[in-house]
Amino acid sequence: IAxxxxxxxxxxxxxxxxxxxxxxxxxLALFLCGCYVVALGAHTGEECVAKHHEAESYxxxxxxxxxILSPNPLALTxxxxxxxxxxxxxxxxxxxxxTAAQKGVQIIVFxxxxxxxxxxxxxxxxxxxxxxPSPQVVRWNPCLEPHRxxxxxxxxxxxxMAIKGDMFLVANLGTKQPCHxxxxxxxxxxxxxxxxxxxxxxxGTLVDRYRKHNLYFEAAFDVPLKVDHxxxxxxxxxxxxxxxxxxxxxxxxxxxxxxxxxxxHVVYPTAWxxxxxxxxxxxxxxAFAVAFGVNVLAANVHxxxxxxxxxxxxxxxxxxxxxxxxxxxxxxxxxQVAKNPVGLIDAENATGEMDPxxxxxxxxxxxxPYCEKDAQEVHCDEATKWNRNALPIFHSEMxxxxxxxxPVWGKEGYLHVCSNGLCCYLLYERPTLSxxxxxxxxxxxxxxxxxxxxxxxxxxVRCGGLGFDxxxxxxxxxxGIFEFHLWxxxxxxxxxxxxxxxxxxxxxxxxxxxENDHYFLRKSGLSSGLVTAALYGRLYERD
Numbered sequence: 001i002a003x004x005x006x007x008x009x010x011x012x013x014x015x016x017x018x019x020x021x022x023x024x025x026x027x028l029a030l031f032l033c034g035c036y037v038v039a040l041g042a043h044t045g046e047e048c049v050a051k052h053h054e055a056e057s058y059x060x061x062x063x064x065x066x067x068i069l070s071p072n073p074l075a076l077t078x079x080x081x082x083x084x085x086x087x088x089x090x091x092x093x094x095x096x097x098x099t100a101a102q103k104g105v106q107i108i109v110f111x112x113x114x115x116x117x118x119x120x121x122x123x124x125x126x127x128x129x130x131x132x133p134s135p136q137v138v139r140w141n142p143c144l145e146p147h148r149x150x151x152x153x154x155x156x157x158x159x160x161m162a163i164k165g166d167m168f169l170v171a172n173l174g175t176k177q178p179c180h181x182x183x184x185x186x187x188x189x190x191x192x193x194x195x196x197x198x199x200x201x202x203x204g205t206l207v208d209r210y211r212k213h214n215l216y217f218e219a220a221f222d223v224p225l226k227v228d229h230x231x232x233x234x235x236x237x238x239x240x241x242x243x244x245x246x247x248x249x250x251x252x253x254x255x256x257x258x259x260x261x262x263x264x265h266v267v268y269p270t271a272w273x274x275x276x277x278x279x280x281x282x283x284x285x286x287a288f289a290v291a292f293g294v295n296v297l298a299a300n301v302h303x304x305x306x307x308x309x310x311x312x313x314x315x316x317x318x319x320x321x322x323x324x325x326x327x328x329x330x331x332x333x334x335x336q337v338a339k340n341p342v343g344l345i346d347a348e349n350a351t352g353e354m355d356p357x358x359x360x361x362x363x364x365x366x367x368x369p370y371c372e373k374d375a376q377e378v379h380c381d382e383a384t385k386w387n388r389n390a391l392p393i394f395h396s397e398m399x400x401x402x403x404x405x406x407p408v409w410g411k412e413g414y415l416h417v418c419s420n421g422l423c424c425y426l427l428y429e430r431p432t433l434s435x436x437x438x439x440x441x442x443x444x445x446x447x448x449x450x451x452x453x454x455x456x457x458x459x460x461v462r463c464g465g466l467g468f469d470x471x472x473x474x475x476x477x478x479x480g481i482f483e484f485h486l487w488x489x490x491x492x493x494x495x496x497x498x499x500x501x502x503x504x505x506x507x508x509x510x511x512x513x514x515e516n517d518h519y520f521l522r523k524s525g526l527s528s529g530l531v532t533a534a535l536y537g538r539l540y541e542r543d
Contacts, residue, residue, distance in 0.1 A: 058236040061100040061108040061334045062299040064311040069117040082127035097165040107168040111299040112271040125220040132175035143204040162200035169200045172269040195221045210242040245270040251540035268298040273307045276474040277532040281310025287496035289314040293343035316343045323504045361485040398472030400449035408438040420444035424458030428484035437463040439471040454542035458488040459534035478529030487520035496536040502529040
C-alpha cells in the first residue's frame, strides 16, 4: 500500500489520498503506484497512476470537485447570472481536463451537481438548465455547432473541453425538455426538468445522455417516464454504463445495465453524503465493483461540512480513492485501469491448500461439530456452542434501522444472531484484544428513512463506545484485528461486501461466495483495525 499524505502531516484518517492493491491471491500482477501533488492555482490535484501493460488497459480520471454554490439557491435569477456561476465551475473543470490530458487520460468523470449546485426549487433552478436534444435522434457536436439550439452554453463548453483534452468526458447538469399538454405526464409548467449525465467523445460529439431515475429528495427534477439504460462504446475499453448517485442502491438502471447490456465499466457521477458504518461513498462504490466484477469510475462533490467527500477509481481488486473531511480542495485521481476487470476468487473456483479456519467454517456449515485429531484422540469443540448461546442479545439503531446484535467478546468464537428470516454467523480469531466493543448485527426488513428499500444485512462493526447502545454509531478509527468468516442465509443474490478499516481505508475480502446456501465473506491479515465488515443484501422485488 502506498500512501500519499497531503502536506501538513495531519492524521491520516481525515486527510489523505490512497492508492491500494488488494487481492485474494498473490499471483495477481504487480501494481506500481506513484502519487504526487500538482498545483492548480487555488485548487490542487493529486494523481496516482497504476502501471499496467498499455494494450490491456486505459487511463481514466475522476475529479472530486469543491463546487462553487449559489449563495441563495431558492432565489430567482436570470440565465446570465446562472451562467456566470456555472462558468466558474466550468473553468475549474477545464483546468482538470488539461492536467489530465498531460497524463494521457482517455476518459474523465465529473460529479453530480458539480456545475449548478443543489437545493433549488423547480422554479429557481430553471435558469441553470440547458436544453437537451435526444442524442438518439439528433447527432450533434455542440462545440462545432454552437448555434444549432438555444440555451446550450454548458453543453458547448463541455464539448469543447472534450476536444481540447482529446478525451471522453462525462459530466452532470440540469436539462429541460418542453412537452405538450397532450402528454399525460407533462408537468403543469409545460416542461420536463431532468438531472442529466452527458457523455462526449474525444471529438466533442454528444454521444449519449442519462436522466437520473432514482431521485434523492430533488424537488427541482422530474423522474423520466421511461428508465434510461444508457451505454456508450469507446475505442479504448469497450462498453461503459452510466448511472447517478442514489441509483446505485436500486435495480433500475444499475443492475439491469450490468445484467443485460454486457457492461464492464461504469461511470458514476455522485453527490453523496457519507453515512457510517454502512454507506460511506467510497464504501458503496467499492462494494459495487466487487459485487459485480466491474470497474467503477466514481466522482463525488467535495463539501466536507455537508459530509460530502469520497471519490475513486475502483476495480474488483484495486482502488484509488480520495476521502478528506478537512481539506477544502478538490482532487484529481488518475489511474491506469484494466480493460477486462478480474474478480475475486469465489468458493467454487478457489484453489490451494485449505487453512484451518476455512476447514472449521466448512465443518460448521455442514452441521458437524468442529473436530481435531490429536495423536490418536479426536477432540470436538463444544465450547463454541456454549459461547454462542450464552451471549446477550440486544437491539441498537444503525443507519436508522433497528438491528439485533450480539457482542463479540474474547479472542475467538463462533456467534450467530437472527432477525425475521435472516441468520448471520461469525467465526473469528483475534491475535490480541483491544479496548473496544465489537458486535455482530442483523437486519432483515424495509429501510424507510431517506429512501424506501428492502435490505438484508449481516454486519460486524466496531461500536462507538463500550455500551451496547453505541453500536451503530459513526466512527472512523479502530484497532481491533480479526481473522474471520462472516456469513448468512441470504434470500437474494445481490449482496454487496462492505469493508472499511481504520482511517477510512478500503479493504478487500480474501474470498466471497456461496456455500451450502449461505453467502460468506472471508478475511485474514488486516493491516489496520476493523471498522466495518458487512454483507449488504438488496431484495429489490420487496421495495
